[in-house]
Amino acid sequence: MWTILGLVIGGFVLSGLFRTSVESDFDARLRFDLEGMIAAAEPGPAGQVTLRGRFTDPRFERVYSGWYWQITPEGKDAGESQISRSLWDHTIAPTNTVTRNGVQWSRGIGPENQHLHIVSRHVEFPITDTPSTKDTRSYRFLVASDSTQLEAEVARFNTTLLWSFALLGIGLIGGIFVQVRVGLVPLRRLRIALARIRDGKARQLDGRFPAEIAPLATELNALIEHNAEVVARARTHVSNLAHFLKTPLTVISNEASAHPGPLADAVTKQVGTMRRQVDHYLARARVAGAVSTIGNRTDVMPVIADLARVLRRIHAERGVEIAIDGADALCFRGERQDLEEMVGNLMDNACKWAKGRVAVSAAGMPGAMLEIVVGDDGPGLSLEELSRIGERGERLDESVPGTGLGLAIVRDIARLYGGSLSLGRSSLGGFEARLALPAII
Structure with a gap:
């Protein structure tokens, strides 16, 4: 279970890191194209902007390719935007704008409901055909790309990651299963050996065990031997007790028989009762010791x-x-x-x-x-x-x-x-x- 949980967490972490890396590269490409477009902009005497021919990229020429640029006049001179051929007759309206590192990052909807990732920047150009040298004209340069391409790249990576981790998980689980099975073989042998002792087919644990299990087998053998010694000593004590009790009872019975009479009869009867009780409890004590012995059959x-x-x-x-x-x-x-x-x-x-x-x-x-x-x-x-x-x-x-x-x-x-x-x-x-x-x- 912990292996599967670790793989799941690792998968989410790797997927997140990959998405962050892809988004960073995606943003870097957009910003590179934006800087290239600004560098290719050529202002006219009235502040109008045209792009020099060196800013040509097939992606911006193919209709609805998912790569677009747009130049929009701002301020009092706002007018019609210049757009890439790929936009055809559409314009882009950025939303949720966030400024970061001197540029604006936005989202927007493009042709065919494409979800666009947008980077834009405000640029001012001087107007040279007026007496004042401080007059400028402001434009917003914008480069956008369909984020579906980014999501598709992330999805491909996630699919590959899922299959890879699934195979890795199956391999790890299989390896753990085999390792546990192989690792528990000595314990199964130990269990079988103990069952043989319990069933009376063996007296001690026989066979070679790994270094990790050998001390346990040695201690179990010592415990079995100690148990047998304790039972043997108990039986010896029971036997000695029987001898010590029966001898005086026999003497008392013989003395009573030698002097007939009511008192002798009473003594003989009580001696008989005592003998029966001694026999009974000594038998129970002997059996209790035998029952605690392992391996009898x-x-x-x-x-x-x-x-x-x-x-x-x-x-x-x-x-x-x-x-x-x-x-x-x-x-x-x-x-x-x-x-x-x-x-x-x-x-x-x-x-x-x-x-x-x-x-x-x-x-x-x-x-x-x-x-x-x-x-x-x-x-x-x-x-x-x-x-x-x-x-x-x-x-x-x-x-x-x-x-x-x-x-x-x-x-x-x-x-x-x-x-x-x-x-x-x-x-x-x-x-x-x-x-x-x-x-x-």
């Missing part, structure tokens, strides 16, 4: 297949059949351990309640998301039970092994990844869980 179907294989062995005595379905290309934007924990909880829960069939399917969703659906043919849940299930520590059947934290942990992990968990009734007749997670397209 996990193939979905291999994880589901591995979990199905393990759960078939665990529930072999009950003969639970686990059917899986999904596209091999599905990728979860996150860590394998988190996907295993979420899907494993859902599949294990389905196997515990199923009569004999569990169905697991995975599919892509709009908005770079994927959905994993786990359903069973168990007894299912009522609307009231569906509203209660998923709360931390909420168990609907104490006879089934578990802590009551599975669905709560799944929901928390899914939310940390920007996903969701919804519960309902399966097409198999039992319970169904739908897990939505971010995907890598």
Whole structure:
């Protein structure tokens, strides 16, 4: 935009300068002809004026040529004007006269409505056939030219200028476009490299970059490495915290078991609650660190297949059949351990309640998301039970092994990844869980 604006302003400036130059030359020619005509004037004894033959110019001889001269007597001796042949039977009446540098500049209308540019001058000649030597006769010498010629010259220049600047503008815009495209190639490569890291296809920015971009690539690599180190340290601290908390809880639980009684039962119950809460919040802390790590990706179907294989062995005595379905290309934007924990909880829960069939399917969703659906043919849940299930520590059947934290942990992990968990009734007749997670397209 600034380039076009600069060209437009430059065009107006050049056009104005050219017009000024042409008008100056035009005025100089008119004044030159006026001075030549005055020099060729030859006064007679009575003060009358005639032009010597040396003031002959074909322009003033051709009728309505656009170049004219006129000599007009002034004062008390005013009479008929002498005119050039080119005026034929017309005379010129100047208007809007302005005096500049000793001559008068005017405008006027000539033959065939020509717009004339006029220069004139008053000249007095002595009368020699009278006794007084102070008697003079005044004349107005006038030279005029059709300004259409000037305007045509300016118009030709403006047309040439317009085409030249148009071609120059197109060339400049094209050059700028090419320069920007070429100049942004390293940034596009950098963007593609960052996308590969985000999608888990690379760990760092690889490749050579120009000197101007190389420091940015170096800083980004350092930032990615620092982020990974921070997450690794956080996981170490979480692991240490789990160890430090679980060991005293185990000691307290063992001491309570060694001294049966109401107090021991209360201690054992509270220790169990503390363990569940510790497990829950430690899992959330670990996942929060994992989510902030750039470049994690996990193939979905291999994880589901591995979990199905393990759960078939665990529930072999009950003969639970686990059917899986999904596209091999599905990728979860996150860590394998988190996907295993979420899907494993859902599949294990389905196997515990199923009569004999569990169905697991995975599919892509709009908005770079994927959905994993786990359903069973168990007894299912009522609307009231569906509203209660998923709360931390909420168990609907104490006879089934578990802590009551599975669905709560799944929901928390899914939310940390920007996903969701919804519960309902399966097409198999039992319970169904739908897990939505971010995907890598």
